Amino acid sequence: MSVYEFAKGLIIEAGNNVKKIMKEDINIETKSNPNDLVTNVDKATEAYIVENVNKTYPNHSIIGEEGHGHDITNVEGITWVVDPIDGTLNFVHQQENFAISIGIFQDGQPYAGFVYDVMNDVLYHAKRGEGAFENEQPLPQIEATQLHRSIIGINPNWLTKPKLGEMFKPIVESARSSRAYGSAALEIVAVATGKLAAYMTPRLQPWDFAGGVIILNEVNGKASNLKGGDLSIYQANSVVIANPSLHEELMQQHFSKHQSTINLLHERLNN
C-alpha cells in the first residue's frame, strides 16, 4: 500500500472516531485565548493519527496542531503535517463545518494532501501530479475570475483591525461578495472546488493549510503569503489563495500597496 492509500484510509478512520466520540459528551478545555478552544477530540484524534503513522512508518516525522513536532525544521524524509480538527469553534458550537487536514511532504516537497469534511463525509484528496478529487470525483481546473465578479473568503474580524482593516477593506468592497466559514481547510478546498474564488487571512499555521494547498495546487490554484512568497510548513504564514489571475490582481492591485503593514505583520507572526 502506498503512503497515499494508507493516509486516505487513516483520515477516514480518524473521522469515524470523531463521530463516535461526538455521540458521547464533549469536554471542552479553554486555552489562554477564549477563541482558542481545544477539546479532548482534538487531542484524541491527533494521538490516533500519530500512533498509526508511527506504527507503520517509524521513520516519518509528524507536525501536529496539538503539540507534535513543533521543533522540526529538517526537510529530509517524509513529514506529515496534521490538523486533527480544523475549525474547532465550529466543532464546539455547530458540531459540523470542521475538517481533519493532512499534508504529506517528501524532502520538503508536496507529496499528498487530504481534507476530510467529517460530517458531510466528503474527502478532498490529491497526490502531486495526479489531480485532485472530491471523494472519487476528479476536480476540474479552477477558472480565472476578476475580483469584482468573485466571491471571496475572509473573516469579518480582520476588518476591525486598524492596519489590516485598511488593507482588506478595499478588497471586500471590490469583491462581488464575501463569505466566512470558520475552517481554513474547508475555505481552501472551497477555492479548489470553485465555490470561492479566493481566501485570505493574515495568519495561518502550517497544519491549517498544508493539506488544502496540496489539493489546490492540483487544480491550478495559487497559494502564497501576502508578499507573494512561498508558504513555509515550519512557521506561521500570512496566506492568500486564489485562481492565478485573481491572485495576481490581489497582489498587484492590493497587497503590493501595503508592504509596510505586511512586513510588520510578518515580524510578529512567529512571536
Place this chain on the structure above:
Amino acid sequence: MSVYEFAKGLIIEAGNNVKKIMKEDINIETKSNPNDLVTNVDKATEAYIVENVNKTYPNHSIIGEEGHGHDITNVEGITWVVDPIDGTLNFVHQQENFAISIGIFQDGQPYAGFVYDVMNDVLYHAKRGEGAFENEQPLPQIEATQLHRSIIGINPNWLTKPKLGEMFKPIVESARSSRAYGSAALEIVAVATGKLAAYMTPRLQPWDFAGGVIILNEVNGKASNLKGGDLSIYQANSVVIANPSLHEELMQQHFSKHQSTINLLHERLNN
C-alpha cells in the same frame, strides 16, 4: 389538507424543479447592481409557487421577490411571502447554500414558516404554536448566550461602511467569532438551530426573513429591527436576530448607542 401541509408539499416540489433546471444551463441576467444577479430559476420558481397557490387558494395574496404583490399593504386574509431563491449569489457561484423561503400570515399574524435548503434536502418548518422542525426532527428551544461566547452571523461588507462599520465593529470584536454564509434565510435558521447565536444585517426584504423568523419564533428566538421594533412584511427592515438574552445584550450594549446611525439607515431603507 391544511394550508400548512399544502405549503410543505409545494416548497419541496419547487425545490425538485430547481434541481431539475440546474442540470440544464443556467441563464444569468444582470440587474442594475452586479451584486444582485437574478436567474431564470428565480423567476420560474416564483411563478411555479404563485401559480399553484392561486389555483388552490384564489383568495390568498402573494408577495414575492420577483415582483408579485409589492403593492400589498392589506393585512386581511392569508398572505404568502415568498423568496424563490434566497442566496442567489451562492446559487450562481456555488450551486448550493441557497434556500426557498415561504412565510404565511393570517390577518397579519404569523401562521407558518418554511425554509428549504434545496441541495441538502433539509426543510425547516413551523406552524405557529406547534414548534419548529428540521425535516421531521423537532428543534429544541435555543439557549441563552453572551456575546463573548457566541458565534455571530454578519457579512464582512458591513464593516467597510463608515457609520455602519463603527456600529458593527465592536460587536465583531466582542464576539467569539463571526461567520457569513450568504443566505439570510439559512442564517436565520442557523440561529434557530443554535449553530449561530445571532444574525444581523442593516437591510433585508420581507421575503428574505418571513419564513425564517416564523421558525425562529417557535424556538424562543427573538427578531426585531435594530431599534428593537417589530419587523414589517410590507417594507425593507434592518434586522437583528438572536436568543433573547443575546438580543437584549446587543440592543443595550451596542445598538442603543447608535440611534442616529440607525435613524438615518431607516430613512433610507425604503427609498
